[in-house]
Amino acid sequence: MISIFTPPTPVNEEVRGYAPGSDERKAIEKAIRTLKSRIIDIPMIIGGKEVTTGNLEEIRAPHDHDTLLARYHMGTGEQVTQAIENALEARQKWSETSWEQRASIFLKAASLLSGAFRYKINAATMLGQSKNVHQAEIDAACESIDFLNFNVQYMADIYHIQPKNNLYTWNRLEQRPLEGFIFAVSPFNFTSIALNLAAAPALMGNVVVWKPAQNQIYSAKILMDVLRAAGLPAGVINMVFAPGKEAADVALAHPDLAGIHFTGSTEVFQSLWKGVGNNITGYKTFPRLVGETGGKDFVLAHPSARAVEVATALSRGAFEYQGQKCSAASRGYIPASLWPEVKCHLLDDLSQFKMGSPEDFSNFVNAVIDERAFNKLTGYIDQAKNHPDVEIIAGGNYDKSKGYFIEPTVIVTRDPNYDTMQTELFGPVLTLYVYEDKDFNDVLRLVDKTSPYGLTGALFATDRYAIEMASRALINAAGNFYINDKPTGAVVGRQPFGGSRASGTNDKAGSMLNLLRWVSPRTIKECFLPPVDHHYPFLADK
Numbered sequence: 273m274i275s276i277f278t279p280p281t282p283v284n285e286e287v288r289g290y291a292p293g294s295d296e297r298k299a300i301e302k303a304i305r306t307l308k309s310r311i312i313d314i315p316m317i318i319g320g321k322e323v324t325t326g327n328l329e330e331i332r333a334p335h336d337h338d339t340l341l342a343r344y345h346m347g348t349g350e351q352v353t354q355a356i357e358n359a360l361e362a363r364q365k366w367s368e369t370s371w372e373q374r375a376s377i378f379l380k381a382a383s384l385l386s387g388a389f390r391y392k393i394n395a396a397t398m399l400g401q402s403k404n405v406h407q408a409e410i411d412a413a414c415e416s417i418d419f420l421n422f423n424v425q426y427m428a429d430i431y432h433i434q435p436k437n438n439l440y441t442w443n444r445l446e447q448r449p450l451e452g453f454i455f456a457v458s459p460f461n462f463t464s465i466a467l468n469l470a471a472a473p474a475l476m477g478n479v480v481v482w483k484p485a486q487n488q489i490y491s492a493k494i495l496m497d498v499l500r501a502a503g504l505p506a507g508v509i510n511m512v513f514a515p516g517k518e519a520a521d522v523a524l525a526h527p528d529l530a531g532i533h534f535t536g537s538t539e540v541f542q543s544l545w546k547g548v549g550n551n552i553t554g555y556k557t558f559p560r561l562v563g564e565t566g567g568k569d570f571v572l573a574h575p576s577a578r579a580v581e582v583a584t585a586l587s588r589g590a591f592e593y594q595g596q597k598c599s600a601a602s603r604g605y606i607p608a609s610l611w612p613e614v615k616c617h618l619l620d621d622l623s624q625f626k627m628g629s630p631e632d633f634s635n636f637v638n639a640v641i642d643e644r645a646f647n648k649l650t651g652y653i654d655q656a657k658n659h660p661d662v663e664i665i666a667g668g669n670y671d672k673s674k675g676y677f678i679e680p681t682v683i684v685t686r687d688p689n690y691d692t693m694q695t696e697l698f699g700p701v702l703t704l705y706v707y708e709d710k711d712f713n714d715v716l717r718l719v720d721k722t723s724p725y726g727l728t729g730a731l732f733a734t735d736r737y738a739i740e741m742a743s744r745a746l747i748n749a750a751g752n753f754y755i756n757d758k759p760t761g762a763v764v765g766r767q768p769f770g771g772s773r774a775s776g777t778n779d780k781a782g783s784m785l786n787l788l789r790w791v792s793p794r795t796i797k798e799c800f801l802p803p804v805d806h807h808y809p810f811l812a813d814k
C-alpha cells in the first residue's frame with residue numbers, strides 16, 4: 273500500500289419485488305428450473321481443492337421429499353485436520369496481504385452476488401432451505417451482499433482508530449489477524465449468516481475452517497463458488513462437511529485454534545465453550561469465542577397500542593420463514609382490552625396465508641427444515657392440544673407426507689410460564705398470554721424473567737411514559753429491542769444484531785464490534801528523539 277485508500281461507501285442492497293411478470297421473477301423461475309434439472313455432487317473445498325470421500329448424503333427439498341437436489345461428500349475428522357493444516361499453510365501469505373487486496377476480493381464477491389449469482393443463490397436457498405422468494409432475497413442475496421460491503425467499511429473504520437501522539441513520537445495501532453485458525457460453525461436458517469461467519473474473520477486477515485450445517489450445504493456450495501470466483505486464495509476459507517461434534521473435537525483439540533465463530537443453538541455453543549475450557553492449557557493463544565445462539569423473542573403490547581399493528585407484527589414476526597428465525601416472535605403478551613381486536617386481525621391474517629412449496633410464489637408459508645424439527649414441533653403442538661391451561665386458536669395441523677408442513681399455530685395460554693412461553697421451539701408456533709390491563713407492570717417482570725434468552729423483543733405502545741418505562745424495565749431482556757415494529761428483520765448497518773444472556777456473546781453481526789473480535793491489536797511506539805541521558809531532574813543535587 274503506497275496510499276491511504278478509501279473503500280466504496282456501502283449502501284444497503286435494494287430488495288427486489290418479484291411481482292408476476294417482472295424481470296427478476298422470470299430470472300428466478302429460470303434459476304430454479306436450471307438447478308432442478310441437475311442433481312449435483314458437492315465436494316468439500318480444502319486448500320482450494322475439491323475433496324471427495326464417496327460417502328454421499330442426499331439433499332432433498334424440505335417441501336418435497338421427491339425432489340433430490342444434490343448429494344454431498346460427508347467427511348470425518350480426517351478432513352477437518354486436513355482443512356486446519358491447509359488453513360495454517362495459507363496463513364502467512366494471507367495475513368500479510370494488504371487490506372485493500374483483501375477488501376477487493378470480498379467487494380467483488382458482493383458484486384457477483386448482486387449480479388451473476390443473485391438468482392442462483394436465491395433459488396438454492398428457496399429449494400434447499402424452503403424459503404419463499406422474498407425470504408430468500410432478503411437473506412441470501414441482500415443480507416449477504418450487505419455483510420460483505422459494510423464489513424469492508426467497518427474494517428477501514430477500525431484501521432482508522434489510532435492513538436494520540438506527543439511531539440517526537442508516533443504511536444500506531446496495528447490490527448493483527450489472530451495467530452492460528454478460526455473455526456466457523458454455521459446454522460441452517462440463514463445463507464447470509466453462513467457466509468458472514470466464514471467471511472468476516474477472513475476479511476480481517478484470518479484463515480478459516482468452515483463447517484456449514486448439513487441442511488444448508490446446497491446454498492453453501494454456491495457461496496464457496498462465489499468466493500472462489502472473486503479470487504479468494506486457496507486455503508483461506510476451507511469448507512468441510514463432518515458431523516458437528518466430530519469436527520469440533522478435532523478443531524478444539526488443536527493448539528492453533530484462535531477463535532470460534534458460531535451461530536446456532538445455545539446447547540451446542542455451550543458444548544463448544546466447555547470443549548475450549550477442557551483444552552485451555554493446550555492453546556498457543558486464548559481463543560476468541562463468538563456465538564449467537566437461541567431466542568425466545570417477545571411481543572409486548574401496552575393497552576395504548578394499536579391492535580392492527582400488534583396483529584401484523586405477530587403474523588409476520590412469528591410466521592415468516594415458518595418461525596425459523598432466531599429473532600422470530602414466539603411469545604406475546606396482549607392486554608385484555610385489545611385482545612378481541614388483535615385476535616380478529618391475527619386470525620384474519622392467518623386465514624390468508626397459503627402454505628406449500630416456495631416454487632408456487634403465492635405461498636407465504638413453506639416447509640420446516642427437516643424431520644427432526646417437524647417431530648419436535650408437532651410434539652409441542654400435540655402437548656398443547658391435550659393441556660387444560662391452553663387453547664389452540666389457529667393452526668394445529670401438520671402433514672409430512674409430501675414435505676414437512678406445519679400450519680402456523682397460535683396457542684393461547686392461561687399460564688404465563690407454560691412450556692411454550694419459555695422454551696425455544698424454532699418453528700411456526702406462537703404462544704400468547706392475555707393479561708389484565710392494570711397488570712402491565714407485573715407483565716414487564718414476566719417478560720424479563722420467563723425465558724433464559726435475551727435476543728429480540730418488541731414493544732407496542734403509543735403512551736410515551738409506557739414506552740420509557742418498558743424500555744428501562746426490559747433493558748437486559750433483548751439485545752435488539754423494537755418499539756412499534758416486529759422483532760425480526762434486522763438490516764446490516766442499521767440494526768447491529770445479537771443478544772446476551774443465553775442468546776450469545778452479543779458481538780453484533782453486521783457491525784464493527786464483530787470485526788474487532790477477529791483482530792489482536794499491536795501498539796507501536798516510535799520515538800524520534802530517543803533519550804541519551806538516564807538522569808531525571810529529581811536526581812539532581814540541588
Ligand code: NAD
Nearest residue numbers: 458459460484485516517520536537540564565566567598
Ligand atoms: P444447531 O445448533 O443445531 O446447529 C448449528 C451448527 O452447529 C450446525 O453447523 C451443526 O452441524 C453444528 N453442531 C451441531 N452439534 C454440534 C456439536 N455437538 N458440536 C459442534 N457443532 C455442532 O442450530 P440450527 O438448528 O442449525 O439453527 C437453529 C438455532 O440457531 C436456533 O437455536 C437459533 O435461535 C439459532 N440462531 C441464532 C441466531 C442469532 O443470531 N442469535 C441466528 C440464527 C440462528
